[in-house]
Amino acid sequence: xxxxxxxxxxxxxxxxxxxxxxxxxxxxxxxxxxxxxxxxxxxxxxxxxxxxxxxxxxxxxxxxxxxxxxxxxxxxxxxxxxxxxxxxxxxxxxxxxxxxxxxxxxxxxxxxxxxxxxxxxxxxxxxxxxxxxxxxxxxxxxxxxxxxxxxxxxxxxxxxxxxxxxxxxxxxxxxxxxxxxxxxxxxxxxxxxxxxxxxxxxxxxxxxxxxxxxxxxxxxxxxxxxxxxxxxxxxxxxxxxxxxxxxxxxxxxxxxxxxxxxxxxxxxxxxxxxxxxxxxxxxxxxxxxxxxxxxxxxxxxxxxxxxxxxxxxxxxxx
Numbered sequence: 001x002x003x004x005x006x007x008x009x010x011x012x013x014x015x016x017x018x019x020x021x022x023x024x025x026x027x028x029x030x031x032x033x034x035x036x037x038x039x040x041x042x043x044x045x046x047x048x049x050x051x052x053x054x055x056x057x058x059x060x061x062x063x064x065x066x067x068x069x070x071x072x073x074x075x076x077x078x079x080x081x082x083x084x085x086x087x088x089x090x091x092x093x094x095x096x097x098x099x100x101x102x103x104x105x106x107x108x109x110x111x112x113x114x115x116x117x118x119x120x121x122x123x124x125x126x127x128x129x130x131x132x133x134x135x136x137x138x139x140x141x142x143x144x145x146x147x148x149x150x151x152x153x154x155x156x157x158x159x160x161x162x163x164x165x166x167x168x169x170x171x172x173x174x175x176x177x178x179x180x181x182x183x184x185x186x187x188x189x190x191x192x193x194x195x196x197x198x199x200x201x202x203x204x205x206x207x208x209x210x211x212x213x214x215x216x217x218x219x220x221x222x223x224x225x226x227x228x229x230x231x232x233x234x235x236x237x238x239x240x241x242x243x244x245x246x247x248x249x250x251x252x253x254x255x256x257x258x259x260x261x262x263x264x265x266x267x268x269x270x271x272x273x274x275x276x277x278x279x280x281x282x283x284x285x286x287x288x289x290x291x292x293x294x295x296x297x298x299x300x301x302x303x304x305x306x307x308x309x310x311x312x313x314x315x316x317x318x
Contacts, residue, residue: 002059004029004085004112005037007050007073009065012089020105021064021087028109041065047072055080060289062112066090067199071131071267078122078129078285085112085289092199092268095132098210099195100291111291119284120210123194125266126278131286133204134192134279136256136264138169171222177255178217185247189220192254192279199268205248206238213283217249253280 008021025036037058041047047063051073054061062085063073070086077084087108088096099120102108123130173186193205193216205216223231223245234240241248256277263272 001033001035003035003037003057004060004062005039005050005054005058006062006064006087007047007054007069008038008040009047009069009089010040012065012069024106024109028106028113034113041069045072048075052076055082058082060085060112062087064089067092067094067132067268070095071269074122074131074286075129077287078282081287083117083287083289090199094197094199095195095267097199097201098132098197099288100293101289102291112289114289116290116292117287118211118290120286120288121194121213121215122282122285123192123215124278124280124282125192125264126273128266128271129282129285130192130194130266130279132193132195132267133198134264134266136174136190136192136262136277137172137187138166138189139191139198140263140265140270141169166228167225175257176217177257178249178251178253185219186221187219188222189218191218192216193218202235203238204235204240206241207248211284213281214250214252215254215279215281217251217254219247221245221247253278255279 004025006021006025022036022038025038029036039050041050047065047069051061052075055076060083061073061077063070064087066088067090069090070084070088074084086096086099086101087105088101088103089105093103096103102111120131123134125134169188171186171188172190173184174190175182175184189204191204193208195210196205196208197203205218208216218241220231220240220243227243227245231240231243231245234243240246258273258276261272261274262277263270264277265271
């Protein structure tokens with residue numbers, strides 16, 4: 001008998017979907033094998049508290065919500081005996097896509113019943129764990145604006161915000177320390193990638209792997225407006241790392257030298273940092289339930305778009 005706690009964010013998904021969670025759970029997780037419990041978050045940070053209370057008491061804690069909910073639920077489960085499961089109900093669902101977790105409720109719950117587990121790395125950023133992507137630069141600014149200004153989230157609204165701010169943002173310059181080396185970079189986007197994508201199959205770090213004991217640091221320098229479409233296509237076709245405007249490093253630790261209020265994001269959640277920002281890998285620190293790899297529709301569409309552009313002889317050289 002496995003004890004399972006569902007931590008449900010009532011602000012994500014639709015009302016009907018949330019009402020069906022308990023019914024589907026009881027349908028696909030039989031009482032003979034699973035003891036089910038359900039809790040609903042009531043305020044920011046509540047998921048951390050609920051998850052912490054379940055740590056090492058429940059066998060599985062299920063995060064039901066978007067990337068922010070998953071981020072909160074996972075915090076107490078790092079370095080524990082409790083497994084994280086995910087029912088994705090956000091707009092991007094980056095980690096869920098990387099782990100091949102179905103984006104529909106019923107198959108996601110069936111996956112919990114199958115119990116296919118893996119050990120994944122996490123990244124410790126000062127005193128908080130990152131599961132998927134942390135960012136600084138333009139994407140952190142967009143993440144902050146997205147959380148402040150957008151009342152109804154979604155991919156199209158995110159794209160609109162990016163389009164609006166893209167040509168107004170000025171590149172940042174910081175000094176970094178990693179593995180006893182100091183270096184300075186001027187960048188438009190900076191990403192710390194444990195997994196490979198932001199969400200919606202936008203692959204910022206195509207070669208990232210949550211089981212290799214490393215994370216990837218991605219710098220995108222300021223690029224001419226002419227290259228915007230090319231880089232966007234590369235982002236959705238696993239080719240962004242091949243652009244001359246992109247540099248990727250693979251490390252197990254990184255420090256950003258910082259002495260002023262500076263906004264970053266952790267799994268899409270904005271954080272204001274006031275001093276040095278330290279990232280370090282925590283190898284195989286979280287047990288998760290994951291699915292099997294399948295090609296996702298948006299990736300296929302993006303690849304087809306690239307082929308059409310090539311066929312029409314529209315060439316934008318790196």
